[in-house]
Every structure is written in C-alpha cells, then in structure tokens.
Amino acid sequence: MKLRRIFSLSLGVVLAVLVYIIPIGNIPPLAKRCLSIFVIAAVFWVTEAVPLYVTSFIVLLLEAILLRSPKFSYKIFVSPFFSPVIILFLGGYILSSGLHKYRIDRILARKILGIFGTRPALITLGIMLVTGFLSMWMSNTATTAMMIAVALPIIYSLEKDDKFRKLIILAIPFAANLGGMATPIGTPPNAIAFAAIKELDKTSSMTFLNWMKFAFPISILLLIMAWVVLLIFFKPKEKNYKFNIEVRVKIRWQTKVVSITTVITILLWLTSFFHHVPSGIVALLPPIIFLSSGILDVNDFRSIGWDVLMLLGGGLSLGVAMSKTGLSSWVISQINFQSLPTFFSMGMISTITVAMSSFMSNTATTNLLMPIVTKIPTIIPIDAAISTALAASVAMILPISTPPNAIAYGSNEIKVKDMIKAGAVITVVSLIILVLLGIIINKAR
Amino acid sequence: MEKIKRENCCLCGSTELENIFQVKTGEPVKVFVRCSKCGAFVARYTLKCYTTNKTYESYIENLKGESESGHKTLNEIEFLSQDIQKEFKRLTGLIKTSEEKKKIEDIIIEDQ
Numbered sequence: 001m002k003l004r005r006i007f008s009l010s011l012g013v014v015l016a017v018l019v020y021i022i023p024i025g026n027i028p029p030l031a032k033r034c035l036s037i038f039v040i041a042a043v044f045w046v047t048e049a050v051p052l053y054v055t056s057f058i059v060l061l062l063e064a065i066l067l068r069s070p071k072f073s074y075k076i077f078v079s080p081f082f083s084p085v086i087i088l089f090l091g092g093y094i095l096s097s098g099l100h101k102y103r104i105d106r107i108l109a110r111k112i113l114g115i116f117g118t119r120p121a122l123i124t125l126g127i128m129l130v131t132g133f134l135s136m137w138m139s140n141t142a143t144t145a146m147m148i149a150v151a152l153p154i155i156y157s158l159e160k161d162d163k164f165r166k167l168i169i170l171a172i173p174f175a176a177n178l179g180g181m182a183t184p185i186g187t188p189p190n191a192i193a194f195a196a197i198k199e200l201d202k203t204s205s206m207t208f209l210n211w212m213k214f215a216f217p218i219s220i221l222l223l224i225m226a227w228v229v230l231l232i233f234f235k236p237k238e239k240n241y242k243f244n245i246e247v248r249v250k251i252r253w254q255t256k257v258v259s260i261t262t263v264i265t266i267l268l269w270l271t272s273f274f275h276h277v278p279s280g281i282v283a284l285l286p287p288i289i290f291l292s293s294g295i296l297d298v299n300d301f302r303s304i305g306w307d308v309l310m311l312l313g314g315g316l317s318l319g320v321a322m323s324k325t326g327l328s329s330w331v332i333s334q335i336n337f338q339s340l341p342t343f344f345s346m347g348m349i350s351t352i353t354v355a356m357s358s359f360m361s362n363t364a365t366t367n368l369l370m371p372i373v374t375k376i377p378t379i380i381p382i383d384a385a386i387s388t389a390l391a392a393s394v395a396m397i398l399p400i401s402t403p404p405n406a407i408a409y410g411s412n413e414i415k416v417k418d419m420i421k422a423g424a425v426i427t428v429v430s431l432i433i434l435v436l437l438g439i440i441i442n443k444a445r
Numbered sequence: 446m447e448k449i450k451r452e453n454c455c456l457c458g459s460t461e462l463e464n465i466f467q468v469k470t471g472e473p474v475k476v477f478v479r480c481s482k483c484g485a486f487v488a489r490y491t492l493k494c495y496t497t498n499k500t501y502e503s504y505i506e507n508l509k510g511e512s513e514s515g516h517k518t519l520n521e522i523e524f525l526s527q528d529i530q531k532e533f534k535r536l537t538g539l540i541k542t543s544e545e546k547k548k549i550e551d552i553i554i555e556d557q
Contacts, residue, residue: 145504254470299473305512360514361513361515399519406518407518409519
C-alpha cells in the first residue's frame with residue numbers, strides 16, 4: 001500500500017474519531033456522529049484513499065452503525081442507493097451503451113461535422129456543438145473519448161506547429177463538461193441537484209423539461225463563450241481546411257431499435273407534464289427494450305457505470321443522514337448568513353464548488369456540499385442546488401479537474417499550461433456568468 | 446507467480462503463427478490462431494481489450510463508460526502507455542532465459 005494512501009486513510013479515521021470524542025458546542029448527539037461520518041467521507045473523497053464508490057459503502061456502513069435511533073430505521077440510508085434518480089441515471093447509461101455499441105454516436109458525430117464547412121472556427125464550433133449535444137445524453141467521459149477518436153485523424157493530418165491541433169483537442173473536453181449541464185442525466189452533479197430539489201419540495205415542479213429550460217440556454221451560452229476563448233488563445237494557421245470526414249453507415253435492425261428507443265425516451269422525458277410518468281420510470285424503457293431483445297447483453301449491463309451509481313447513492317444517503325440528524329441545519333446555524341447579502345452567499349457557494357471540483361471529483365464535491373448549501377437561509381434551496389450542480393461542471397482548469405480533461409491531456413497534443421490558460425479563463429468567466437444569472441433569477445422572483 | 450511461454454503449434458512445434466480476428470455483431474471478438482507452417486488450428490482467444498502500439502488510441506476506443514475521477518483517468522492513460530511498452534521489453538528479455546516448459550493450457554489451469 002502506498003504511503004500516501006496509508007496517510008490519507010489514517011487522516012480520515014483520526015479526524016473522524018477526534019470529531020466524535022471532542023465536545024463541540026451545542027451540536028445534537030446524532031448530528032455529531034453524522035459529522036464524523038461526513039469528515040471521513042470528505043477526506044476519503046478528496047484524497048481518493050479508497051475508490052470513490054467504496055467511500056459510499058463506508059458511509060452507509062457507518063450510518064447504519066452510528067446513527068441508530070428509534071426515530072428512524074437504517075433503511076432510510078439504504079433506499080437512496082436505488083432512488084428514482086439512480087434509476088434515471090441507470091436508464092441514461094443503458095441508452096448511452098446502446099448508442100455506443102452500435103456506433104450511432106459516431107455516425108451522428110461524423111454526419112453533423114460534415115456540414116460545418118472548411119473554416120477552422122466553424123469546424124471547432126461544430127465539434128463543440130456535437131460534443132455538447134451528445135454529452136447531454138451520454139456520459140461526458142464516453143463522449144470525449146468518442147469525439148477525440150473521431151477527431152484524431154483530423155488532428156494528425158495537421159502540421160505539428162498548427163495551433164488548430166490544440167484548439168480541437170481542448171474544445172472537446174470543455175464542450176463535454178459544459179454540455180453535460182443541460183439535462184438531469186448529463187452529469188451526476190445534476191442528478192444530485194435534481195434529487196435534492198425533489199427531496200426538499202415534494203410538490204416541486206422540477207421535471208426533466210424544466211431542468212432543460214434553464215440549463216440548456218446556460219450550457220449553450222457557456223459553450224459559445226468557451227469557443228470564443230479557445231479561438232483567441234489558439235489561432236489556426238490556415239483560413240480554410242479540407243477534411244474528409246468519412247461516414248460509413250451500416251444500418252442493422254439493432255441500430256434502428258436503439259435510435260427509435262432513444263428518440264421515444266427523450267420525448268417521454270420532455271413531455272412528463274403531459275403524461276405525468278416520472279422521468280425515473282421512463283428511464284426503465286431502454287434497459288427493458290435493449291436487454292430483452294439482446295441488443296445489449298449481460299456483459300454490457302455489467303459494464304455500465306455501477307461505480308458512479310454507487311457514488312451517487314452514497315452522496316444521496318449522506319444527504320439524508322445530514323438532514324435527518326440535523327447536521328445540515330447545525331452547520332448553517334454556525335455561520336451568520338443573515339448578515340451576508342444573497343449575491344455574496346451565491347458567489348461563495350459557487351466559488352467553493354469550483355475550487356473543490358477543480359481538484360476532486362465533481363460528484364463527490366456535490367455530494368458533500370449539497371446537504372449544506374440547500375439549508376442556507378438567504379438562498380432559495382432550489383437555486384442553491386442548481387448553482388452547486390452547474391458550478392461543479394464549469395471547473396476545468398487542470399487535467400485532473402475532470403475525466404474529459406484527463407483524456408484530452410493524455411493525447412500529448414497539449415501541455416498543462418495550454419489547458420490551464422484556456423481552462424482558467426473559461427472557468428472564471430463561467431463562474432461569473434452563473435453567479436450573475438443566479439442573482440438575476442433570484443431578484444426576478 | 447509469473448510464468449511466460451511462447452505459443453507454438455501443437456502439431457509441428459512452429460512458433461510462426463497467424464492471428465485471425467473474427468468480429469461478429471453482438472458477440473465478443475474472437476481470435477483464431479493458425480500455424481503459418483502447417484496451417485493447423487492452434488488456439489482460440491476471446492478478446493477482452495485490444496491494445497495496439499498506439500496505446501492512447503486503444504484507450505479511447507475501449508472507453509465507453511463513465512469515469513468519476515480525473516486523477517484515476519490520467520493515471521490509467523499514463524500507466525497504460527508506459528506500462529505496456531515496459532512490460533513488453535521485460536518479457537521479451539525474460540523469454541530467452543525463463544521460458545516455461547509446460548503447455549499453455551496446463552499453465553493456465555494450474556494458475557486457476
């Protein structure tokens with residue numbers, strides 16, 4: 001075992017034990033125990049001392065042992081692991097798996113890219129729009145990997161010193177990060193916010209479509225901003241480029257079924273105001289169709305992102321624990337938010353989210369922050385949930401900030417400083433835009 | 446425990462072999478090994494992951510699921526590109542001195 005891992009594990013345990021035994025003001029006893037669990041989860045999620053999803057299991061185990069109470073059963077901590085939002089994500093993964101297996105994502109990408117002409121700015125915009133669109137429905141990581149695979153022949157055909165190479169390779173992860181903001185299934189932090197909103201307000205009108213109504217325009221706005229920033233930093237050598245983007249389409253019955261199911265599922269997600277079937281239930285359609293028809297087999301089912309689903313489950317479970325034990329309210333009561341203006345609080349939570357998710361998993365960041373930020377008295381909980389989720393997606397300064405960034409960096413086409421200079425500007429401008437939009441929406445209410 | 450062995454034809458003993466790939470929709474990719482000298486069937490593998498000497502390209506081609514950690518993804522890419530080349534060099538050196546005498550199927554069964 002590496003020394004760093006031993007240190008991280010020890011640090012988590014020691015800090016959690018210290019929190020458990022040291023008297024802390026007026027904190028309720030169960031909330032104090034929950035704080036210990038929170039501390040161990042935070043240390044393990046930040047340091048990745050154990051795989052991220054294993055921390056979720058540790059959280060559940062500790063909740064069941066430490067938070068035993070006549071007031072609630074341990075089952076309330078288990079149920080988030082198969083909550084509607086987990087089913088929604090599961091459905092999204094199966095959909096994504098079908099699109100990927102039958103190369104529909106690649107066919108779509110090549111077909112759309114073919115219409116963006118010969119000017120480098122437009123080609124880049126095309127790449128970013130296609131990546132952004134696909135990452136709305138597929139995982140950001142899978143979209144980036146697929147788009148880079150599509151773009152590599154283009155990149156390799158360019159001269160070594162042509163900045164267009166860097167432009168393309170950076171445009172893909174940034175577009176995937178930003179595109180994922182647009183739908184509740186685009187990226188796990190959205191799902192966490194979606195679940196939190198439903199939990200906070202059982203009568204909430206937050207639906208798949210309602211999420212897209214605000215997140216989609218923001219995502220497009222940030223995509224265009226990122227495109228402009230990248231074009232400023234990485235000016236292509238030529239005014240026109242001619243690429244041969246080959247589209248070889250072999251339509252099989254499976255391709256047709258996957259395509260039709262995808263369209264129907266998305267339409268059902270967008271029209272829940274009409275049929276009132278929850279999006280989590282609609283998400284069962286792709287698994288039922290793909291797995292019963294043999295389009296996907298048990299190996300495909302086994303290979304979907306179960307680790308991410310468990311990570312999500314752990315975060316949701318921790319949120320339930322923090323809320324039920326009163327820890328969230330206690331933490332918030334320790335800070336005098338009433339004296340802080342709303343815009344300051346909004347700015348603060350978004351900045352903290354960006355800072356944390358620049359160095360650690362976006363999902364883990366959102367898992368830790370969501371139960372706290374939604375209790376801030378001066379911010380409407382829904383606004384706080386959305387701000388946190390969206391802010392988690394705009395952190396893209398370093399190669400380790402997001403898996404898409406890491407994939408792009410792994411290509412050896414860019415240096416860390418290339419990613420930092422463009423990523424920092426995009427992150428900061430996105431953050432400012434998100435905070436300003438948050439304030440405007442808050443004031444308009 | 447590590448054992449290494451070059452594959453050879455069970456009929457003529459030749460190590461000159463050809464890999465024939467079978468890619469069938471909905472099924473895992475299979476590799477049939479044929480002896481170049483006598484044309485006999487030698488073995489069949491079911492492919493789990495195909496990595497060429499362009500390791501980065503192989504990585505992104507094989508990546509289909511979600512990843513949650515930028516750290517982990519970066520480590521995987523770096524490990525893959527460095528490790529495969531390093532391991533290949535080590536094994537080609539080792540095969541000259543420590544090649545296993547037993548048949549491949551026996552080595553695999555013993556290990557299980």
